[in-house]
Amino acid sequence: MSRVRRALRESTKFTDERAVANPEVAIKEQLAADSRHTEMRVEKAQEFIGGLVLPNEGPLVAPGLRLVPAAVARTLNLDTVADNPDDSLDDIVLDEPTTAPVAAVDGNIVATFVDGIRGQHIFDVLDSCLLAQLVANGKCDRESQPVAWTRYYGRVLEQVAWVVPAFDFFGIRSEAGRFSMSAALLKVISGIMTAGQIDLVSGAIEMMQGLPADDRRLQIFRHNSVEANAGNFQVDSVGESQNGMVSLKLCAFNFRTSENVTDVLWWRFSSQATLLQATRTTFVLNTHIYDRIRDAVSAKLGDRAQKFIAGLPDFSDEEGGGDR
Template sequence: MLQSDQLDFISSLELPARKPVIATRAAFAAAPTLPGVSFDENTDNGVVVGESAIGLTDSLSEQNSIDVMNCISLMQQGADKKFDKETQRKQWYEFYTKGLATLGWNTTNNASQLYTPRASEFSMDQIALEIIGAVSGGGAFRSIAEKTLNGLQKDQGALNLLENNSASESFGTFQILPCLESSKGQVAMVLNCLEFKKQVRTKRVLFFKFKKTNVTIYRAASQVQLNTNLYARIRNSVEDKLAGGAENFLEQFEI
């Protein structure tokens, strides 16, 4: 893909008035820039970005962690501005994944599909782990996802932020995104999205017991990689697009 095509796409994106907090090296070095967020690449980190909970293991470099957050943040905001995810579910996810592909992620045409849980009663965190395990074969990705969910459950502020960005009384959507970095510095992630219509009148998304008869679930999931060389040439443009963000979009939690 030509760099000019990437830059044109980034320039054309419209973002909502509530822009996400930008993640940059300088921002992580200056605590006032990102309230409540610090960075230590020697530990595992969990970060809520809008409706996504990202699991960043200690294998990820500082730069790769920042790049993951900014990619998710930019495309989530861009898709939110263009489509109503409650009424235009398919269009939202298609725009979101195509945008990530433009930024350098090797996403494929992985459409959202109806998903029927095996159990008659379940919570959405259990469904997320089931899907992540099936896509990745279990192992490291599922383990990171479990740690991310456990950390999220213990941090009410981060959980509230995710659920406030995720749900209405009758609809919910969220992403649990476990990430790894190879010994060669390549970033891999299980890209997944769960969307559900619910008859139970609640804005809870995770850790709430639903009955199979009360929800209709759609899911999309695949294992993807970031072409770091492709992304590096547009990194500054992504950060410029996200600059001047507002609070209440990004929050760190322990995993």
């Protein structure tokens, strides 16, 4: 066992592990609780975050260049370039609702956000999900233990203001000789997402397929979703209700097959030689608590958000904003 993984086992503490049947009801119960309950949850979350030991992911790299802070680049008189000039996250205003859908790569997640979400909440979702991925990476092998990894991912999110219901994986089989992951993905997400959300996910995948092979966003997703003949990834859709309730529809997939896979989202798999599993559920964020722990999450991530999160081209020319 590695030193980092041993440290994670010793330092990561969990509380309140009761299964949640309905996350929206649970959120309403939390909001109705007295201030002492809220203070207790904030304190426990801060203690949890403070005790985390994240794996060392090495230097920040992108195809053909090394990422360094802008101030360092200026000090060393280095030329600076924009990683992705069409990164939709660059145009988000934190204190205002978005006027168009947004899509981003977040480690092994393709995340889509319908329009009308407060800008700050988009980054809250991306940051907290990245934190959960990194902690889960230190606890479980993402490819060989995908179910355990995803469950641990959910347990981490529970500690940082998310309400996470119990969920189970199910198998997916195709009667054809080969099947595309995009077709299997569509079948799974159609069981939980609205038509508008499905359109956004499809649009995000099409955008990724149209990116150059060395695009940093493709590299992020490839390196965090697939290793040789096994993979573990998510496709999420996030919305915000009129009363500010942020919900994440999670669709998680894992597979093992007989051939090495590169671009999993549009790969064609052998039906006989592939084991494919998926789960789908809805997480809800307690924004009242997350507002109090946001700085702790950001501090724990440090510069990792720059390495693992990148916005896809915007949807401004797409029709419709997705149903909430």
